Amino acid sequence: MTDQSEEPEVELEARLAEQETFEPPESFVEQANVTDEGIYEEFEEAWPECWEAAADLLEWDEPYENVLEDEDAPFYRWFTGGKLNASYNCLDRHVENGAKNRAAIQWEGELGETRTYTYGELLNEVEAFAAGLRELGVEEDDVVTMYMPMIPELPIAMLACARIGAPHSVVFAGFSAEALATRMNASDSEYLITCDGYYRRGDALNHKEKSDKGLRQVDHDVTTVVVDRLGDELKHFLGKHAHDYDELVAEHEGASVEPVSRDAEDMLFLMYTSGTTGQPKGVKHTTAGYLAYTAWTGQAVLDIKPEDTYWCSADIGWITGHSYIVYGPLALGTTTLMYEGTPDYPEKDRFWELVEKYRVDTFYTAPTAIRAFMKWGAEYPEAHDLSSLRLLGTVGEPINPRAWKWYYKHIGGEECPIVDTWWQTETGGHMITTLPGIGEMKPGSAGPGLPGLDVRVVDGTGEEVDAGHAGYLTVNNPWPGMLRTLYQNDERFVSEYWQEYSDPDADEWVYFPEDGAKIDEDGYITVLGRVDDVINVSGHRLGTMELESAIVATAGVAEAAVVGGDHELKGEAVYAYVILEDGQEPTDAMRERIVDNVVEGIGPIAKPEDVIFTPELPKTRSGKIMRRLLEDIASGNELGNTSTLRNPDVVEDIQQQVQDD
Numbered sequence: 001m002t003d004q005s006e007e008p009e010v011e012l013e014a015r016l017a018e019q020e021t022f023e024p025p026e027s028f029v030e031q032a033n034v035t036d037e038g039i040y041e042e043f044e045e046a047w048p049e050c051w052e053a054a055a056d057l058l059e060w061d062e063p064y065e066n067v068l069e070d071e072d073a074p075f076y077r078w079f080t081g082g083k084l085n086a087s088y089n090c091l092d093r094h095v096e097n098g099a100k101n102r103a104a105i106q107w108e109g110e111l112g113e114t115r116t117y118t119y120g121e122l123l124n125e126v127e128a129f130a131a132g133l134r135e136l137g138v139e140e141d142d143v144v145t146m147y148m149p150m151i152p153e154l155p156i157a158m159l160a161c162a163r164i165g166a167p168h169s170v171v172f173a174g175f176s177a178e179a180l181a182t183r184m185n186a187s188d189s190e191y192l193i194t195c196d197g198y199y200r201r202g203d204a205l206n207h208k209e210k211s212d213k214g215l216r217q218v219d220h221d222v223t224t225v226v227v228d229r230l231g232d233e234l235k236h237f238l239g240k241h242a243h244d245y246d247e248l249v250a251e252h253e254g255a256s257v258e259p260v261s262r263d264a265e266d267m268l269f270l271m272y273t274s275g276t277t278g279q280p281k282g283v284k285h286t287t288a289g290y291l292a293y294t295a296w297t298g299q300a301v302l303d304i305k306p307e308d309t310y311w312c313s314a315d316i317g318w319i320t321g322h323s324y325i326v327y328g329p330l331a332l333g334t335t336t337l338m339y340e341g342t343p344d345y346p347e348k349d350r351f352w353e354l355v356e357k358y359r360v361d362t363f364y365t366a367p368t369a370i371r372a373f374m375k376w377g378a379e380y381p382e383a384h385d386l387s388s389l390r391l392l393g394t395v396g397e398p399i400n401p402r403a404w405k406w407y408y409k410h411i412g413g414e415e416c417p418i419v420d421t422w423w424q425t426e427t428g429g430h431m432i433t434t435l436p437g438i439g440e441m442k443p444g445s446a447g448p449g450l451p452g453l454d455v456r457v458v459d460g461t462g463e464e465v466d467a468g469h470a471g472y473l474t475v476n477n478p479w480p481g482m483l484r485t486l487y488q489n490d491e492r493f494v495s496e497y498w499q500e501y502s503d504p505d506a507d508e509w510v511y512f513p514e515d516g517a518k519i520d521e522d523g524y525i526t527v528l529g530r531v532d533d534v535i536n537v538s539g540h541r542l543g544t545m546e547l548e549s550a551i552v553a554t555a556g557v558a559e560a561a562v563v564g565g566d567h568e569l570k571g572e573a574v575y576a577y578v579i580l581e582d583g584q585e586p587t588d589a590m591r592e593r594i595v596d597n598v599v600e601g602i603g604p605i606a607k608p609e610d611v612i613f614t615p616e617l618p619k620t621r622s623g624k625i626m627r628r629l630l631e632d633i634a635s636g637n638e639l640g641n642t643s644t645l646r647n648p649d650v651v652e653d654i655q656q657q658v659q660d661d
């Protein structure tokens with residue numbers, strides 16, 4: 001990839017090229033929330049009581065009795081005996097503490113409309129909607145599904161649910177109708193909050209059609225609330241069990257809804273994510289541990305301060321948006337910016353226009369976006385005043401040193417530390433990263449585990465590998481933000497995450513995130529990527545089994561194997577190797593049907609980069625598909641020894657085809 005910046009800053013380039021570490025800028029350190037290096041030792045010595053520091057960031061209705069209960073490990077419980085409400089912690093207490101008129105959410109639509117919700121206004125609307133949900137029959141512990149794009153009604157609905165103790169389950173709006181139905185069926189969710197549509201690159205997208213289609217596949221009755229996002233631009237009709245969001249809120253305007261006091265370990269939300277099998281996993285997060293952890297990491301890692309304007313460009317439909325657009329920032333009483341659209345609409349400088357306009361202090365995004373910015377060129381950020389920025393963050397996939405340095409130079413102006421945060425849907429919040437006011441940064445390496453975490457890189461037997469060697473990431477002690485189980489599937493929870501390296505007989509439990517990693521002499525960890533059958537496309541997790549089922553559902557397809565191959569912008573892209581039934585022709589029309597099925601079944605993010613027809617898949621003598629080989633072919637890598645295959649001849653055929661496509 002080439003740097004398209006006009007001015008060749010030779011001196012800086014040379015320095016960046018040799019310098020492997022970067023010190024946090026003085027100006028940042030002077031004002032950072034956490035600056036004492038001793039925090040690592042302190043947390044280690046005082047574990048698990050160290051996590052009281054996180055609990056102290058919250059207001060409790062009743063104090064907790066135990067920081068950690070581990071008798072039923074790996075079913076850990078945090079802050080037991082305590083009671084609290086997440087919406088109270090994100091709203092009421094700030095209003096009570098004098099922040100009523102501070103902006104809680106700054107929202108900008110793709111076409112430039114803006115809305116500001118102060119903490120006072122946000123609380124009012126959350127209460128009105130919570131009253132409306134109750135009127136529709138929502139009770140404590142009912143799962144409420146949200147299938148919505150980046151509009152303020154999404155966090156409002158989440159907080160309204162949290163207020164009345166109804167766990168939410170947000171389904172990314174870009175997911176398909178089928179994906180919505182699968183998740184609603186799996187969680188027995190009888191309520192759906194959705195909207196008519198939204199804007200994407202200037203076009204009004206019909207979202208309600210997709211959500212209605214999903215509803216037709218739900219196996220029980222559902223009451224829905226529809227937000228009218230597009231007005232006259234897109235007319236929609238409400239069916240029998242559907243209600244209009246604005247009417248519902250208007251009817252309950254001024255309502256006061258007491259926040260329900262929830263047990264620390266009561267479920268706050270469910271979030272479905274992809275795993276090795278075709279069935280998505282319902283990751284369960286609870287009230288106290290999750291909120292305390294996102295607030296603590298929000299202030300320690302993202303350096304959030306109440307007077308900041310903080311912007312995370314993720315979608316709330318993913319965990320990053322839950323933790324670091326909604327819960328963490330609002331628990332800390334800051335101003336969180338939400339943007340509806342894409343970074344290149346109407347022009348490729350839209351993000352920098354937003355940073356300038358809102359005087360954004362902290363910007364948190366993903367490597368896939370950074371690679372796109374880099375490709376578009378430095379002239380776009382250069383056209384804007386980005387001097388308000390103090391800290392940058394990245395999440396979702398490994399960032400290569402070149403993209404890191406570009407981000408550091410062209411967005412941060414060499415004056416902002418970068419936090420490269422490794423974590424997962426399951427971990428609730430950050431796990432591996434530098435603390436921006438303390439640690440030196442090494443481009444490409446996320447950093448050490450956070451204080452209080454025992455993160456290791458181990459070999460197949462669980463022994464720590466030597467510095468410089470690759471191995472598997474493990475987390476050898478529990479933390480407050482961890483998932484508690486997979487919804488209604490304790491068994492899968494244990495087998496997915498706690499089987500590989502634990503010793504149940506000795507009551508030793510080790511969390512296995514299914515990532516490969518390397519560690520250096522300073523304990524800095526470079527995450528290499530997933531070691532299971534999960535593909536990371538633009539920072540989004542897709543299970544190969546789900547993809548393969550969607551492909552095999554195409555008439556005429558006999559077998560499919562899906563792998564991730566390197567992609568310049570997406571990090572990884574989906575490559576599908578397909579065997580057709582006898583008598584079927586490998587035509588372009590067939591290819592299109594396969595691609596359509598994947599988009600229909602999962603969503604546009606899953607769209608295969610290439611569909612390769614082959615009469616056979618390369619298999620080992622024992623009959624296992626050689627996925628690694630298929631990955632190498634897709635990535636154009638040199639292939640290793642293929643002579644151990646049962647059918648070595650097929651490799652050349654496939655390679656030839658990939659090159660031709």
Ligand code: WT7
Pocket residue numbers: 273319320394395396397398399420421422423424425426446513514515527528529530536539540541
């Ligand atoms: C997987 C988790 C955490 C929110 C976004 C994704 C990869 C995440 C990094 C990073 C290298 C990363 C891992 C992880 N990942 N952050 N900073 N460096 N890899 O959440 O969908 O649950 O995916 O994303 O492979 O296991 P997710």
